[in-house]
Amino acid sequence: MFFGSNTNNSDVVSTNTTIMVLYSDLSSLTIGAWNDKINLKFSPSIGKDGNGLNQYDRERRANTALSQQNACTLYEMIRKEILPKLENKEDIGTGINVAVSMGRPEAKNLLIVEYKPDENKQNRFYLTLAQNVSDTGVVTDENKISYKFNQTEIMTNYDSATGSGTMETVESEFLNFVEVLRRRIDIEPMIAHSIRHSNSIGKKYTNGSSNYSNQNNNQNFGSFSNGFTSEDVPDELPFN
Numbered sequence: 001m002f003f004g005s006n007t008n009n010s011d012v013v014s015t016n017t018t019i020m021v022l023y024s025d026l027s028s029l030t031i032g033a034w035n036d037k038i039n040l041k042f043s044p045s046i047g048k049d050g051n052g053l054n055q056y057d058r059e060r061r062a063n064t065a066l067s068q069q070n071a072c073t074l075y076e077m078i079r080k081e082i083l084p085k086l087e088n089k090e091d092i093g094t095g096i097n098v099a100v101s102m103g104r105p106e107a108k109n110l111l112i113v114e115y116k117p118d119e120n121k122q123n124r125f126y127l128t129l130a131q132n133v134s135d136t137g138v139v140t141d142e143n144k145i146s147y148k149f150n151q152t153e154i155m156t157n158y159d160s161a162t163g164s165g166t167m168e169t170v171e172s173e174f175l176n177f178v179e180v181l182r183r184r185i186d187i188e189p190m191i192a193h194s195i196r197h198s199n200s201i202g203k204k205y206t207n208g209s210s211n212y213s214n215q216n217n218n219q220n221f222g223s224f225s226n227g228f229t230s231e232d233v234p235d236e237l238p239f240n
Contacts, residue, residue: 013035014034014035015033015034015035016032016033016034016039017032017033018030018031018032019031019032019033019180020176020180022147022149022150022173023054023056024045024054024147024148024149024150025045025054025148026044026045026145026146026147026148027042027043027044027045027056027145027146027147027148028042028043028045028054028056028147029041029042029127029147030043031177031180033187034065036067036068036187037065037066037067037068037071037187038065038066038071038180038181038184038187039063039064039065040063040064040065040066040111040127040129041061041062041063042061042062042063042129042145042146042147043056043057043058043060043061043062044056044057044060044145045057062129062131062145064102064103064109064111064129064131065102066100066102066111066181066184067102068184068185070100070102070111071181071184072181072184073100074098074100074111074113074181075178075181075182075184077098077100077113078098078113078178078181079178081096081098082096082098082113082115083178085115086115086171092115092116092117092123094116094117095114095115095116095117095123096114096115096116097112097113097114097115097116098112098113099111099112099113101133103131103133107131107132108132108133108134108135109129109130109131109132109133110128110129110130110133110139111127111128111129111130112126112127112128112129112130113125113126113127113128114126114127114128114146118148124148124149124151125148125149125171125173125174126146126147126148126149127146127147127149127177128144128145128146128147129144129145129146130143130144131143131144149171149173149174149177150172150173151169151170151171151172151173152169152170152172152173153167153168153169153170154167154168154169154170155167155168156168
């Protein structure tokens with residue numbers, strides 16, 4: 001059931017790596033990798049400082065993590081239900097959204113991708129985490145936190161003589177997030193294999209063939225084994 005039981009096995013190890021950190025007036029969003037999952041951390045905005053920069057409350061941070069299956073499901077729903085409307089500039093009315101259910105049976109969560117008009121009647125993308133969702137799908141506003149994806153302005157048909165052109169916006173932050181979902185499989189198996197393969201190459205040439213190194217201008221093939229690093233952050237576990 002969508003709002004029913006969803007049992008997860010506990011992970012024995014906990015490896016965290018930050019992929020990107022995004023900032024909006026609503027919250028900050030940290031997207032990372034936690035073991036083989038996509039880790040998401042939301043911190044609500046508490047207003048701007050004297051320099052006009054947004055400040056965020058790290059003590060009220062909300063965490064979750066997408067399994068490979070949920071990341072795949074969310075990506076497919078975005079691709080089928082939302083991206084065509086964006087590309088075709090369709091009327092979305094009061095908005096559309098897609099969601100995946102996750103979490104423990106006693107603490108059900110929803111991750112929702114929303115495409116809806118903002119307070120200025122402009123269609124914008126939001127990522128919303130709803131926590132402590134009831135068995136019937138009801139969740140209170142205080143148990144929801146959203147990130148509003150920023151747009152990037154571009155100019156087409158630019159005329160350098162007059163400085164004129166046609167201004168447009170690109171949903172670059174949201175599309176970056178979609179790309180992370182699309183490349184979910186890269187988080188662990190393929191990258192782990194590339195590191196192991198590079199380490200094997202390094203060991204082969206550093207331990208077994210000094211003549212090969214001399215014939216190639218003393219290249220240090222051992223650098224292969226040192227060229228990859230992983231960030232093991234001793235941070236709190238995201239709750240899937």
